[in-house]
Amino acid sequence: MELELSLGDSLAPVKHTITLAPAPARTCNGEGHDLALGLGVTPTEVSEKDSQRTSPRGEDIVVLEDDKGCPQVELPVGASLSCPMNVVSIQTRSANSEVCKQGFDVNAVPVDDGASTVRSLSPSSMQLAEVPWLHAVEQEASEDEENGGGRVRKKLRLSKEQSAFLEDSFKEHSTLTLEQKSNIANRLSLRPRQVEVWFQNRRARTKLKQTETDCEYLKRSCQTLTLENRRLQREVAELRAFRPTYPLYNHHLYGVRACPSCDNKATTYTNPLLVTTAAAVSSPGQGTSPASAMPTLFSSRPRFGPFTTTGHTVLRRQPSATS
DNA sequence: TGGATCTAGAAACTTACCTCA
DNA sequence: GCTGAGGTAAGTTTCTAGATC
Numbered sequence: 281m282e283l284e285l286s287l288g289d290s291l292a293p294v295k296h297t298i299t300l301a302p303a304p305a306r307t308c309n310g311e312g313h314d315l316a317l318g319l320g321v322t323p324t325e326v327s328e329k330d331s332q333r334t335s336p337r338g339e340d341i342v343v344l345e346d347d348k349g350c351p352q353v354e355l356p357v358g359a360s361l362s363c364p365m366n367v368v369s370i371q372t373r374s375a376n377s378e379v380c381k382q383g384f385d386v387n388a389v390p391v392d393d394g395a396s397t398v399r400s401l402s403p404s405s406m407q408l409a410e411v412p413w414l415h416a417v418e419q420e421a422s423e424d425e426e427n428g429g430g431r432v433r434k435k436l437r438l439s440k441e442q443s444a445f446l447e448d449s450f451k452e453h454s455t456l457t458l459e460q461k462s463n464i465a466n467r468l469s470l471r472p473r474q475v476e477v478w479f480q481n482r483r484a485r486t487k488l489k490q491t492e493t494d495c496e497y498l499k500r501s502c503q504t505l506t507l508e509n510r511r512l513q514r515e516v517a518e519l520r521a522f523r524p525t526y527p528l529y530n531h532h533l534y535g536v537r538a539c540p541s542c543d544n545k546a547t548t549y550t551n552p553l554l555v556t557t558a559a560a561v562s563s564p565g566q567g568t569s570p571a572s573a574m575p576t577l578f579s580s581r582p583r584f585g586p587f588t589t590t591g592h593t594v595l596r597r598q599p600s601a602t603s
Numbered sequence: 604t605g606g607a608t609c610t611a612g613a614a615a616c617t618t619a620c621c622t623c624a
Numbered sequence: 625g626c627t628g629a630g631g632t633a634a635g636t637t638t639c640t641a642g643a644t645c
Binding site: 481 | 632
């Protein structure tokens with residue numbers, strides 16, 4: 281989102297852009313759902329009109345300048361709302377096993393009384409036995425005959441021990457090699473196909489659960505961001521109403537940032553406009569910032585531009601508006 | 604070496620059975 | 625006993641990566 285705030289008189293229009301920019305999605309493995317809300321007013325020293333530069337960390341920074349091409353003073357204002365909580369992304373085919381090892385473990389199985397006996401049945405200790413699952417096949421065939429050859433789907437219910445063993449196996453590896461599959465089938469007197477199907481369904485359940493978790497997380501993040509957005513809009517409205525005529529830029533007051541995508545030097549968020557305004561009111565003319573070079577900065581009518589979704593920390597100056 | 608074909612495995616989607624409130 | 629919802633085993637389709645020619 282991009283909220284444009286234009287402050288300055290009509291003779292020397294100067295605009296600053298307040299940007300509510302979602303950070304690029306990111307998870308613990310580099311892709312995902314790290315949400316961040318950034319509020320920035322970012323003048324620069326670059327004089328090329330409407331040009332765009334890149335920060336050392338690769339962030340896009342848009343050059344803001346006045347209509348005469350004079351460089352504006354940087355007023356780093358950052359308000360950031362981020363959710364650093366690690367959320368494991370949905371498994372992908374390419375990297376599912378690695379992803380599964382990190383963060384949220386949806387495989388956590390409540391340990392019940394029977395678990396202690398199950399735990400000792402480590403799949404790695406399995407021995408390849410004589411295909412006991414053939415008994416299951418034979419039994420199924422005889423049941424088919426009893427049904428007159430008509431194929432009636434018989435619902436298999438895995439025993440508690442079978443399920444627990446499969447769960448343990450799934451914790452060790454969410455996908456199976458042929459050997460692992462037949463080992464487990466032998467150990468549980470199931471057909472390899474049944475083991476395979478169980479793992480397929482288990483992966484599907486894992487993914488579904490993870491999706492639900494992600495969805496909940498994103499919902500909460502969205503609510504938080506909405507509230508923050510409203511708060512910021514109220515703040516901007518208050519600033520519009522305030523419209524002071526004093527030089528406002530005490531540069532040293534703007535060093536506070538909270539946006540993690542900028543740097544980690546910040547500790548708290550302070551509304552620099554309010555702080556500076558108060559300072560300017562209490563002692564007009566104070567400060568050593570280059571703001572004194574543009575005393576009319578905030579003297580024109582503020583203007584809000586539309587929100588945009590053009591990406592992360594892209595502060596693009598809108599074409600000069602005639603008030 | 605690059606493209607066509609085949610194959611196995613996994614995901615996605617669906618169906619059907621079973622349990623339970 | 626009936627019913628609907630939810631869980632889950634299993635079937636089907638689609639996609640993809642690797643092997644082979």
